[in-house]
Structure formats: C-alpha cells, structure tokens
Amino acid sequence: MSIQNPLGHFVNGQGLWLTAVALSGVSSIMGAVNFVTTILRMRAPGMGFFRMPIFCWTALAAQSLQLIGLPALTGGAVMLLMDLTFGTSFYEPEGGGDPVLYQHFFWFYSHPAVYVIILPVFGIFSELFPVYSRKPLFGYVYVAVASFLIVGLGLVVWVHHIFPSGVAQWMRNFFMFSTMLIAVPTGVKVFAWLGTIWRGKLRLTTPMLFCLGGLFNFVFAGVTGIMLATVPVDIHVSNTYFVVGHFHYVIYGAAVMGIFAAIYHWFPKFTGRMPYEGLGKVHFLLTFVGANLNFLPMHPLGLMGMPRRVSSYDPEFAFWNVLASLGAFLLGVSIIPYLLNMLSSWVRGEKAPANPWNAIGLEWLLPSPPAEDNFGENVPTVIARPYGYGTGLPLVENQQSYEQALQEA
Amino acid sequence: MTLSNPPSQEHGHQSHNLTGFIIFLCSESVIFLAFFSGYALLKTSALNWLPAGVEGLEVHAPLINTIVLVSSSGTIYLAERFKAKENMALFRGFWLLSMAMGAYFLYGQYVEWSGLQFGFTSGTFGGTFYLLTGFHGLHVATGIGLMGLMLVKSFIPGNYVGGEQGVEATSLFWHFVDVIWIILFLLIYVWQ
Ligand SMILES: [Cu+2]
Numbered sequence: 001m002s003i004q005n006p007l008g009h010f011v012n013g014q015g016l017w018l019t020a021v022a023l024s025g026v027s028s029i030m031g032a033v034n035f036v037t038t039i040l041r042m043r044a045p046g047m048g049f050f051r052m053p054i055f056c057w058t059a060l061a062a063q064s065l066q067l068i069g070l071p072a073l074t075g076g077a078v079m080l081l082m083d084l085t086f087g088t089s090f091y092e093p094e095g096g097g098d099p100v101l102y103q104h105f106f107w108f109y110s111h112p113a114v115y116v117i118i119l120p121v122f123g124i125f126s127e128l129f130p131v132y133s134r135k136p137l138f139g140y141v142y143v144a145v146a147s148f149l150i151v152g153l154g155l156v157v158w159v160h161h162i163f164p165s166g167v168a169q170w171m172r173n174f175f176m177f178s179t180m181l182i183a184v185p186t187g188v189k190v191f192a193w194l195g196t197i198w199r200g201k202l203r204l205t206t207p208m209l210f211c212l213g214g215l216f217n218f219v220f221a222g223v224t225g226i227m228l229a230t231v232p233v234d235i236h237v238s239n240t241y242f243v244v245g246h247f248h249y250v251i252y253g254a255a256v257m258g259i260f261a262a263i264y265h266w267f268p269k270f271t272g273r274m275p276y277e278g279l280g281k282v283h284f285l286l287t288f289v290g291a292n293l294n295f296l297p298m299h300p301l302g303l304m305g306m307p308r309r310v311s312s313y314d315p316e317f318a319f320w321n322v323l324a325s326l327g328a329f330l331l332g333v334s335i336i337p338y339l340l341n342m343l344s345s346w347v348r349g350e351k352a353p354a355n356p357w358n359a360i361g362l363e364w365l366l367p368s369p370p371a372e373d374n375f376g377e378n379v380p381t382v383i384a385r386p387y388g389y390g391t392g393l394p395l396v397e398n399q400q401s402y403e404q405a406l407q408e409a
Numbered sequence: 410m411t412l413s414n415p416p417s418q419e420h421g422h423q424s425h426n427l428t429g430f431i432i433f434l435c436s437e438s439v440i441f442l443a444f445f446s447g448y449a450l451l452k453t454s455a456l457n458w459l460p461a462g463v464e465g466l467e468v469h470a471p472l473i474n475t476i477v478l479v480s481s482s483g484t485i486y487l488a489e490r491f492k493a494k495e496n497m498a499l500f501r502g503f504w505l506l507s508m509a510m511g512a513y514f515l516y517g518q519y520v521e522w523s524g525l526q527f528g529f530t531s532g533t534f535g536g537t538f539y540l541l542t543g544f545h546g547l548h549v550a551t552g553i554g555l556m557g558l559m560l561v562k563s564f565i566p567g568n569y570v571g572g573e574q575g576v577e578a579t580s581l582f583w584h585f586v587d588v589i590w591i592i593l594f595l596l597i598y599v600w601q
Contacts, residue, residue, distance in 0.1 A: 037429040071439035088536035
C-alpha cells in the first residue's frame with residue numbers, strides 16, 4: 001500500500017474521489033458524443049457549417065476538446081487508483097514510477113478544460129454583440145475557424161502549468177511558444193467583436209452590459225495570461241496569488257459574466273416573461289465592480305510573493321487582502337438582485353413577445369416560450385448566414401409566413 | 410467522418426447512432442494513447458526496466474495470438490459482406506468464427522499471463538504490462554459480448570431488414586480492437 005493510503009483501507013477518500021473523477025469523465029464523454037453527433041448530423045435544412053450560429057461552432061469545439069482531453073485524465077486517474085489500491089507504482093519513484101507523469105495526464109485535460117468553459121462563452125459574445133450593435137458579426141468565417149485553431153493549439157500548451165516541475169528545457173521553450181501562439185486565434189475573436197461594436201447602434205441593455213464587462217475582463221486576463229506563459233515570469237509567480245487572479249478573471253470576469261449575459265438574453269425565450277432592466281443593471285454594476293475589486297488585488301499580492309492555498313497571511317499582505325475581501329462581499333451581494341429579478345419576473349414579469357430584442361435566429365421565429373417540438377413539422381429552410389443585421393435579408397425561406405404566424409398567435 | 414455530408418433533409422427521423430459510436434471510438438482511442446505514452450515515458454526513463462530475474466517477454470506464442478486476432482478482422486469483414494448479400498447462414502457462420510477467434514485470443518492471453526514470472530506490482534514494467542494487456546483484453550471481451558448480442562438479434566424476425574447499424578458498429582469496434590493490439594504488440598513485444 002502506498003504512503004497516501006497508510007491504513008490500507010480499500011475504501012478511502014482518495015479512492016472515492018478518483019472513482020468520482022473517472023465516472024464524471026465517462027459521463028462527460030457521453031454528453032460530448034451527444035452534442036457533436038447532434039451538431040454534425042441534425043442541423044436544420046439548408047444550415048451548412050458556415051451558416052451555423054457561432055455558438056454551435058464553439059459548442060462543437062468545446063465538446064471536441066472534451067472528447068480528446070477527458071480520456072487522458074480518466075486513464076491517468078485509473079492508474080492513480082491502482083497505485084493507491086493495488087500497490088502498483090506508476091507514479092511512485094520508489095518503484096520506478098514518475099509523479100510528473102500524473103501531472104502530464106492531469107494537465108493534458110485540465111488546460112483544455114478552461115477552453116471547454118470559455119469557448120461557449122465566446123459563442124455567447126459572438127451571438128449577442130451583433131444583436132445589440134445592430135451589425136453583422138465582423139469576420140464570421142474567421143471567428144468560426146478560430147474556435148478550432150484554439151482547439152488544436154489548446155491541446156499542446158498544457159506543460160505551462162508545470163514549468164517548475166521536473167520538465168526538460170526544450171519542453172519549457174516549446175510550451176512557452178505554443179501558449180503565446182494561442183493569443184492569435186483568441187485575438188482574432190476579440191478583434192472581431194470590437195469590429196462588430198465599432199460604429200454600431202449600441203443598445204446598452206443588461207445582456208449587452210454583461211458582454212462588454214466580460215470582454216473587458218477577458219482582455220485583462222489575456223494580458224496576464226501572456227505574462228504567465230513566459231517561463232521566467234511563471235517560475236517567479238508560480239503558486240502565488242497572481243495565478244489565482246488570472247484564473248478568476250477568466251472564470252468569473254469573463255465566463256460567468258458571459259453566462260449572465262446569455263441568461264438575460266434568452267430568459268424571455270425560456271420563460272415567456274421579460275426580466276427587469278433596472279434590477280439587471282444593478283446586478284451588472286455590482287458584479288463588475290465586485291469582480292474587479294476582488295480579483296485585481298490578487299495580482300500585486302502574487303507579485304509580492306503571497307502563496308496560494310493558505311488560510312492565513314503575513315501582515316504585509318493585509319492591504320490588498322482587505323480590498324479583495326471587500327470585492328468578494330460585493331460579489332456575494334450581487335446575487336441578491338439577480339435572484340430577485342429571476343424569481344419575480346418569472347412569476348409576474350411583463351409578457352415577452354416572440355422576438356423582444358429584434359434578434360435574428362431560428363429561436364426568434366418561435367413564440368416565447370416555444371412549443372415542445374419547436375417548429376413541429378414546419379421546419380424552416382435556412383438560406384443565409386446568421387447575423388444579417390442591417391442587411392434586411394431573410395434568414396429562412398418564406399420568413400414572412402413564420403413572422404405572420406407569430407403575429408396571429 | 411461525415412463533415413462533408415449535407416444535413417439530413419428528412420426531419421428528425423434518421424438514426425445517428427453509428428456517427429455517435431464512431432465519435433465515441435475516436436475518444437476511446439485517446440485512453441489507449443495515454444496508456445501508450447505513459448508506457449513509453451516510463452520505459453525510456455527507467456534505470457532498471459525489467460524486474461530482477463526477468464529476461465524479457467517470449468514473443469512466439471503472442472505472435473500466434475496476434476495472427477489469430479488480426480485475421481478475425483478479415484472474417485468479420487466477410488461476415489458483413491454476406492449480410493449485405495442477405496446470406497444469413499454464412500453471415501452467422503463467419504460471425505461466430507470471428508467470436509471464436511476472439512475467444513481463442515483471450516485464452517492465449519490467459520495462458521501467457523499464468524506462465525509469467527512477474528505480477529501487476531512488479532515495478533512499472535509489470536504495472537504497465539498488465540494494465541495495457543488487461544485493458545485491451547477487456548475490450549476484446551466486450552467485443553465478443555457485442556457480437557453475441559448481434560448474433561442473437563439476427564434470429565429475431567424482421568430485425569435486420571435494413572437500417573441495422575449494430576452489426577456495422579460492432580465490426581468497427583472489432584477492427585478498432587485489432588488496430589490497438591497491433592500497436593500494443595509493437596510497443597510491448599517487439600520494442601524490448
Ligand atoms: Cu493552461
């Protein structure tokens with residue numbers, strides 16, 4: 001039995017945790033198989049790949065990452081489980097094993113996992129910026145293809161998480177380079193969103209505010225990401241609050257805010273009720289200020305050398321920590337207007353029309369909420385690319401008949 | 410895969426199980442890839458790869474095993490051809506033969522395992538050897554099970570009248586298991 005399982009009980013914390021990792025890996029693979037098959041095989045008539053909404057592109061990209069990354073993590077977890085229960089030595093140096101091998105398995109999935117989270121949010125940004133800027137998405141094809149460049153590159157950057165571990169110098173050089181390269185397709189997307197907003201007729205609704213705030217935070221996270229990709233900087237700030245700050249800007253600042261944008265945007269479609277704008281804007285303001293106040297101080301803390309995963313800190317770190325705690329408190333409070341908004345508008349909000357935001361897309365040709373089988377037998381044929389804002393061109397064949405049916409209903 | 414296929418024009422009533430299964434196999438292959446690369450990494454960085462008293466692996470019997478397993482890819486292909494020609498007797502015959510060849514492979518694996526001087530916990534060599542051959546053997550057993558299921562289904566009247574994707578999926582799975590074995594054989598037995 002290994003050191004980590006000193007009592008030798010077959011059922012123990014590590015074993016249960018690893019079984020859970022393996023099980024949820026298998027279930028996520030099944031989910032990914034479902035999504036990818038659906039997108040490849042069950043699109044609406046006429047909807048070629050380059051007529052898909054970007055959200056479908058990014059979902060396809062994210063789920064492809066799941067399909068490639070998760071098996072490696074699951075395999076690595078099975079090997080660790082065997083080390084702990086059967087006494088093999090895959091990762092145990094005493095038996096010739098290599099603990100860094102486990103780190104490789106872990107990060108081969110867990111770097112792409114961040115893209116699994118953020119790619120669909122890129123899809124949300126790409127859906128929403130055109131709606132609230134009244135302009136077609138700038139560079140649709142590039143945004144679509146960039147998703148898969150991110151998949152390809154995202155699979156060969158994982159070693160940046162273990163630069164300080166025992167990895168060869170050539171690996172550090174290679175993975176520093178590949179990590180920096182990923183800024184290119186990501187930058188293409190950011191550029192496309194800015195190009196979409198540029199000179200658009202902006203409507204600063206709650207979803208749009210969340211998108212703009214999320215984009216701002218994402219760019220900031222991108223800058224610190226480039227810093228972390230640089231080997232000397234990374235080794236200096238590894239395991240400090242700098243990493244925590246960077247990660248939270250991505251996950252809360254960009255991903256969670258993008259998901260809030262999506263919730264406000266599609267809420268009328270889901271529920272048939274309009275969310276309250278006033279409460280939504282209060283929610284946005286608290287979230288944006290709270291997130292930045294919470295996560296920005298982590299960067300100076302990291303540069304000063306405060307380690308992560310500690311329960312207490314030296315007095316010299318007090319100033320920034322108090323600020324961060326204040327931000328965390330604001331973030332907690334920000335959930336109150338959100339929940340209030342969701343609950344009250346679902347119960348007694350204004351009835352939502354079929355297309356409250358004047359958006360272009362198949363879902364907006366249906367009543368709010370849509371019938372269970374969506375279009376039933378009357379499935380429209382797509383004849384154009386999405387996001388034809390300001391062009392006046394229809395998205396589907398006989399679009400007027402669908403719009404008329406909505407008005408009569 | 411089907412990237413170039415146009416989306417289905419009929420709405421919703423088509424079965425896409427086979428597409429899903431192929432995607433699943435692609436994903437499944439990464440688990441083997443992970444084990445293979447783990448094997449290669451541990452082997453190349455090991456000071457004493459073989460446990461004390463072990464000279465290496467005997468290649469002769471596993472080679473015969475390999476030939477049987479790889480040939481079963483051919484017999485299952487023939488079975489599929491006969492099914493396409495609606496010759497169910499020959500389909501079942503070759504299908505059963507492929508199952509038998511798979512079973513022979515598993516038996517051979519069992520015989521080899523029982524004669525070995527090292528166990529699962531004999532260092533990284535023993536660990537990876539049993540992990541790889543065992544995990545692959547599990548797939549062979551699954552394949553035989555799936556083939557048995559399809560064989561039983563073939564006796565239910567009306568089951569195989571068009572649109573039956575189970576046979577196709579099972580035979581794909583079997584080819585997959587064979588290809589994995591070839592890589593495994595090269596890695597473990599040839600590269601010593
Ligand atoms: Cu990473």
